[in-house]
Amino acid sequence: MNGAEYIVRKLMSEGVDTLFGYPGGCIMPLYDALLESPIRHILCRHEQGSAFAANGYARSSGRTGVCLATSGPGATNLITGLADAYMDSVPMVAITGQVPTPLIGSDAFQEIDMLGMSLPVTKQSFLVERIEQLPEILDQAFHVAREGRPGPVLVDLPKDIQLATLPERTLPQPAQARPRAQATGEQLRQAIELIEASRRPIIFGGGGILLGDAIAPFRHFVDTTGIPAVFSLKGLGALPGDHPRNMGMLGMHGSVAANQAVQEADLLIAVGVRFDDRVTGKLSRFAPHARVIHLDIDPAEIGKLRQADCALAGDIRQHLKALAIHLEVGDWQAACRERLARDGFAQPGQDGITGPHLLRQLSALTRGQAIISCDVGQHQMWVAQHYAFDHPRKHLTSGGLGAMGFGLPAAIGAQLANPETLVINVAGDGSFMMNMQELATIGRYRLPTKILILDNQALGMVRQQQAVCYQGRYSEIDLSDNPDFCTLAQAFGIPARSLTDPDDLAYAINKLLETPGPALLHVAIATEHNVWPMVKPGDANDQIMTGANP
């Protein structure tokens, strides 16, 4: 058995059923070995597409996403997808070909120091220098990707290692997760005392709830304590959209109600969050009256930006169960409900087709049950504000890195992981153009993925910040020379139509959803519409702007 054949057997033993990749010179032995394997390989049309597809596969399934690329440009093209997985804690293993070991360091054709290049964007990176190292490195790679706070791992694999003979040996068992750290009884007692003493507690939930497999205990905690909850972008769906304690998203484009509740709270129970600046605004004025209980699997996140009065590092499932006590906070609940009714996300009053109108309609017609894979920009925020997710695994969004071009390939990965589920890529015109080559992947595999493009013929979020923060001095945001997106989709064999009449909104969305196989709906929206509310970068959340669109 050679190294490449061993890798295939290892992937199968790890339960990997789908790979995303693009072949090339230094990864050819592995592609040759794949010919005899039952593992499905999805040929994307760019390595960045492969990485994002593996990323979407992992986010939507909870399994480890695996992508392959050759050395040099193939490997460097993976970097953005790995960085996205690193920022959002997505378990991935990337295997890259490398020039043969004797040529490493000789500036050989398609040689690049991928080990060094990947260090800042992976949880761990490996270079296999000898065939004997291969089994242990692959064991570690899959273990590290999943263990604790998940993340991407890179294995750089010289071509001669793939071809070298490995003595027959028993395949190692998939690595077992280590027992997770636990808070002490004293720490839990302190947390309960803080909760019992609070009159205005608020839960601040993030992506760690899903990553910690803690949706059920989180919902039980909310229902038992009755504490209202706000969410970061990655926490959305941890409570159903219509849950009475769900106050929705806070932060830069969060609701006035959610931000005010946090500013007034006397206790912040932070669950699986990292106090990202898009959430906190000016950190020194975030939740100024609140004491903080912080639950997170990663001890490095606790106290990193906001000091916790009570730090509960470790398994948030167990900690949430231990903290689920009955409280009497009826007045505070009522105040939050009233505020949400008054200052929650409202449908804009203007006529015509707007992002909020469209996303509310989509949410209603899909009952919040579709997998929505967003790109990055205004449409991403409208999805977060107006689509009522029933589970966070259905919301695929590039939260930490904010990578335009994420949505389409991530939707491909999600569709392959969830073949029976409705998967919709909600894109902006700018983002869509960044990885539109993956229309060919959708066409090739006839994936039933739907694509909804909100086309404002501009880089809308950049334009909005230039309007608000740069006195309307618009610089390089015009995209009025966009191609005809319907013709483009049809060129890849994907049926497409355009929506222009507001009265056809529900009809057009229904037609999109009912179309067998892939389909694209292009929606023209006004260039000058902004996402409201908004906290300007650097401002405090209590300086939130509640503008109105023309």
Place this chain on the structure above:
Amino acid sequence: MIFSLHIQAHSHPAMLEKILQTTRVRGFTIRSLEVKNDAVEQLLKVHLTVESERPQERLVTQLNKLGGILELTALHAVADPIPAVARTARNVSLMYPV
């Protein structure tokens, strides 16, 4: 604040780079660095003195979670460990200046 770290780690390729990169990215300037590679034990032994206005926990917790780190000891701290903002803000204790 200036403090020293003693680190023992697996002698993996790029282990030293990862330690130094993490140190830089987290906002710490290296004052001195001593490295020994123990070929017999396959251990990397690093003695690092760094300077930053940020608290040492910020670096220690990040280094501590790197794959391959076996032992990490913060040896001593010099100068005021409390960042200026923490002394002036009410109700909010910041871990580093903003």
